Amino acid sequence: MSKSNFTRRGVLKTGAVAGAGMALPQYLRAQESGFTNAPGASEVTLGFNVPQTGPYADEGADELRAYELAVEHINGGGDGGMLSTFSSKALDGTGILGREVKYVTGDTQTKSDAARASARSMIEKDGAIMITGGSSSGVAVAVQALCQEAGVIFMAGLTHSNDTTGKDRKANGFRHFFNSYMTGAALAPVLAARYGSDRKAYHLTADYNWGYTTEEAIRASTEAVGWETVNSVKTPLTQTDFSSYIAPVLNSGADVLVLNHYGGNMVNSLTSAVQFGLREAQANGKDFEIVVPLFSRLMARGAGENIKGILGSTNWHWSLQDEGSQAFVRSFGTKYGFPPSTAAHTTYVQTLLYADAVTRAGSFAPCAVAEALEDFEFDGLGNGKTLYRGDDHQCFKDVLVVKGKDNPESEFDLLEVVEVTPVDQVMYSPDHPQMGGAEATLGECNNGA
Amino acid sequence: MDQIIVQILNGLDKGSAYALIALGLTLIFGTLGVVNFAHGALFMLGSFCAVILSRILSASHEVADPTRLDFLGNPAMNKVFYVQDMFGEAAGAAIMDWAVPLAILFSIPVMIGVGFIMERGLIKHFYKRPHADQILVTFGLAIVLQEVIKYFFGANPIQTPAPDAFKGSLDFGVFLGYEANAIMYPYWRLVYFFFSAVIIAAVFAFLQFTTFGMVVRAGMADRETVGLLGIDIDKRFTFMFGLAAAVAGVAGVMYAPIVAPNYHMGMDFLVLSFVVVVVGGMGSLPGAVAAGFLLGILESFASMPVIVDILPGINQIIIYLVAIVILLTRPRGLMGRKGVMED
Numbered sequence A: 001m002s003k004s005n006f007t008r009r010g011v012l013k014t015g016a017v018a019g020a021g022m023a024l025p026q027y028l029r030a031q032e033s034g035f036t037n038a039p040g041a042s043e044v045t046l047g048f049n050v051p052q053t054g055p056y057a058d059e060g061a062d063e064l065r066a067y068e069l070a071v072e073h074i075n076g077g078g079d080g081g082m083l084s085t086f087s088s089k090a091l092d093g094t095g096i097l098g099r100e101v102k103y104v105t106g107d108t109q110t111k112s113d114a115a116r117a118s119a120r121s122m123i124e125k126d127g128a129i130m131i132t133g134g135s136s137s138g139v140a141v142a143v144q145a146l147c148q149e150a151g152v153i154f155m156a157g158l159t160h161s162n163d164t165t166g167k168d169r170k171a172n173g174f175r176h177f178f179n180s181y182m183t184g185a186a187l188a189p190v191l192a193a194r195y196g197s198d199r200k201a202y203h204l205t206a207d208y209n210w211g212y213t214t215e216e217a218i219r220a221s222t223e224a225v226g227w228e229t230v231n232s233v234k235t236p237l238t239q240t241d242f243s244s245y246i247a248p249v250l251n252s253g254a255d256v257l258v259l260n261h262y263g264g265n266m267v268n269s270l271t272s273a274v275q276f277g278l279r280e281a282q283a284n285g286k287d288f289e290i291v292v293p294l295f296s297r298l299m300a301r302g303a304g305e306n307i308k309g310i311l312g313s314t315n316w317h318w319s320l321q322d323e324g325s326q327a328f329v330r331s332f333g334t335k336y337g338f339p340p341s342t343a344a345h346t347t348y349v350q351t352l353l354y355a356d357a358v359t360r361a362g363s364f365a366p367c368a369v370a371e372a373l374e375d376f377e378f379d380g381l382g383n384g385k386t387l388y389r390g391d392d393h394q395c396f397k398d399v400l401v402v403k404g405k406d407n408p409e410s411e412f413d414l415l416e417v418v419e420v421t422p423v424d425q426v427m428y429s430p431d432h433p434q435m436g437g438a439e440a441t442l443g444e445c446n447n448g449a
Numbered sequence B: 001m002d003q004i005i006v007q008i009l010n011g012l013d014k015g016s017a018y019a020l021i022a023l024g025l026t027l028i029f030g031t032l033g034v035v036n037f038a039h040g041a042l043f044m045l046g047s048f049c050a051v052i053l054s055r056i057l058s059a060s061h062e063v064a065d066p067t068r069l070d071f072l073g074n075p076a077m078n079k080v081f082y083v084q085d086m087f088g089e090a091a092g093a094a095i096m097d098w099a100v101p102l103a104i105l106f107s108i109p110v111m112i113g114v115g116f117i118m119e120r121g122l123i124k125h126f127y128k129r130p131h132a133d134q135i136l137v138t139f140g141l142a143i144v145l146q147e148v149i150k151y152f153f154g155a156n157p158i159q160t161p162a163p164d165a166f167k168g169s170l171d172f173g174v175f176l177g178y179e180a181n182a183i184m185y186p187y188w189r190l191v192y193f194f195f196s197a198v199i200i201a202a203v204f205a206f207l208q209f210t211t212f213g214m215v216v217r218a219g220m221a222d223r224e225t226v227g228l229l230g231i232d233i234d235k236r237f238t239f240m241f242g243l244a245a246a247v248a249g250v251a252g253v254m255y256a257p258i259v260a261p262n263y264h265m266g267m268d269f270l271v272l273s274f275v276v277v278v279v280g281g282m283g284s285l286p287g288a289v290a291a292g293f294l295l296g297i298l299e300s301f302a303s304m305p306v307i308v309d310i311l312p313g314i315n316q317i318i319i320y321l322v323a324i325v326i327l328l329t330r331p332r333g334l335m336g337r338k339g340v341m342e343d
Helices: A008-023 A026-033 A057-074 A112-124 A137-150 A180-195 A209-224 A264-275 A297-307 A323-336 A342-361 A366-373 B002-032 B039-057 B082-087 B089-097 B099-121 B131-153 B187-209 B211-221 B223-228 B233-255 B265-280 B285-302 B305-310 B314-329
Strands: A043-050 A100-107 A130-133 A153-156 A173-175 A200-206 A228-235 A256-260 A289-294 A311-314 A376-378 A386-388 A399-404 A415-421 B060-069 B075-081 B169-171 B184-186
Touching: A043 A057, A043 A112, A043 A342, A057 A100, A057 A130, A057 A297, A057 A323, A057 A342, A100 A112, A112 A130, A112 A137, A130 A342, A137 A153, A137 A173, A137 A209, A153 A342, A153 A366, A180 A209, A180 A289, A180 A311, A180 A399, A180 A415, A200 A209, A209 A228, A209 A256, A209 A289, A228 B305, A256 A264, A264 A289, A264 A297, A297 A399, A297 A415, A323 A342, A342 A366, A342 A376, B002 B039, B002 B187, B002 B211, B002 B233, B002 B265, B002 B285, B039 B089, B039 B099, B039 B131, B039 B233, B039 B265, B075 B082, B082 B089, B089 B099, B099 B233, B131 B265, B169 B187, B184 B187, B187 B211, B187 B233, B187 B285, B211 B223, B211 B233, B223 B233, B265 B285, B265 B314, B285 B305, B285 B314, B305 B314
Parallel strands: A043 A100, A043 A130, A130 A153, A153 A173, A200 A228, A200 A256, A256 A289, A289 A311
Antiparallel strands: A311 A399, A376 A386, A399 A415, B060 B075, B169 B184
């Protein structure tokens, strides 16, 4: 009779220990490397966290298209897109540090808790070494804080609130998109030149973080050029019919309406304003004007004819004629059949910049990557010469002042660039009061593990 | 004073939408005893009927235009609309311009069909189940419907403008002796108010002055006795479900130029409409209409800047505050009948 050393209990114990070891989050197993989710020798995984459901699902879909295109180009596929125009030549189409780029996606649902849950899942279960994406400042701030704690790099997507790189800035987070302050600084001189400096503004402001910082920025910049703010009304984020808010505007003494709204809010408030005849109205002996500080092409499409002639700002536009923008539009347009949105441009560029920073740093360690991105100056990715400022991880580049096009030639031809505001005009000090003042700090970079 | 008049007009306009949706909800609850949380989705489907017809009428083929280039540098394509091919340029343009009013005709059979399928295919299986089950299944159905719409039409709002003849605003103040531009009100919103009044009157007339309506009202009061008289009340109630769906649908069609249709708009109206039904009195059609207008006007007044300055956030809770007060003082709502939802 043979005697075995295996017992049922022993096998169960061994199995349980082995199973627990296998199930350990990848970032805990990476302690040897000194940073979270150190990649293997052949592959590296990036996490694309975009709204795939909810009100910004269209932006999310465009972001995802751009991410896929960026991965294709980094891995050596397609026509290379902006790799050929990017001033840094570190990327050579062989992935990142010789590793093929893979990606996982998450759905932010444009909800902070859902976005954090999907980012956490990508970091802990899928081993994502960098998280990027999003179409909301609330989501960006929440996910950025999570990435800081987990020790991965966060490359923010569509987030325009000052707070992302202002009072809520983090050492592991970087933003390519412009912000509310820059919108105010770029837009106010154009508004003064076109509408005069003796104007009275009425603000309707979305009742959440982005609305507040945008109103603050526009008020400060327009008051600096001589405008007076006669009233400011907060509107609920869930509001769809803005008639009650628009109706009092014409008799308020104001001759300009500033709609600090984005997305569906902007489409609906602008529609109400046009319906109530504000575009044709006169006040204080002047033509009544409407201003929408933040535009995107996808939103302009929603607003339809109402957008014509209305001034605003945007981060990037496909009609830009610089080499980088044209290369990106060509790649994206050939692959998908339509020009990219500003959301797509931001996320494409963020992916390339991350890959480039890792390659220049020679390491995936977040702190090494952050160091490579800090005070990094480059060109060839649209918007001209660009700086990733080390003090607050905000990107500084030219800002576009745009206008709803009067005679669009296609369904994509909705905005026209009226001025490219030079970067110097939108610069501010890292301790600017609108950015959290002297108390705002990046904190310590976190490698995790 | 001029602001008060504007807010009354606004309130009547909002109240029209609340009343139309609440009317349908009450019809369904009164006849079938079902708490239909998918009713907001029917309103949303109605507004997408306007979008769909607008797209059908704007269907086009493309012809290369060698004089222009597209964003990739290829010859640009010009759209040639089939409707203009068929009816000529001017008539074709007019048909496309009037897409929203035409969508009323399109939406009625579509929405009756949707209502019939919903009732026969799903909701009839829940008649004898508790209200909680009905709420769960209809709420689930609402989510399915909005996700289907989002899949086909995307998440962003879609502009569906009113005909050019109704663009712009009426200088209402001039009629009341005010200065020009004192009280401006959009033409289409006035059209919406009168349209709602006609639909509400038509539904009441149908129930009041037709034999079919009389039987339905009798069934609402005592379903069992009407059944004992040999009348197939279930068949008539199924028709009423279709009618309620059509009312919500046409309300949605006409609302499309006011708020650009989006997949979520039904949910925005649903909760408020239920409050309207409860305030009006469960099962009471006049109550639903009266409460719709009352709460619409109150909401408009509460959104006035002078009010919000004194009581910040009041505009978001006024309807619920009024609902609490009314239910505390009149537990059956404004015109609620004894015995409804009290067993």
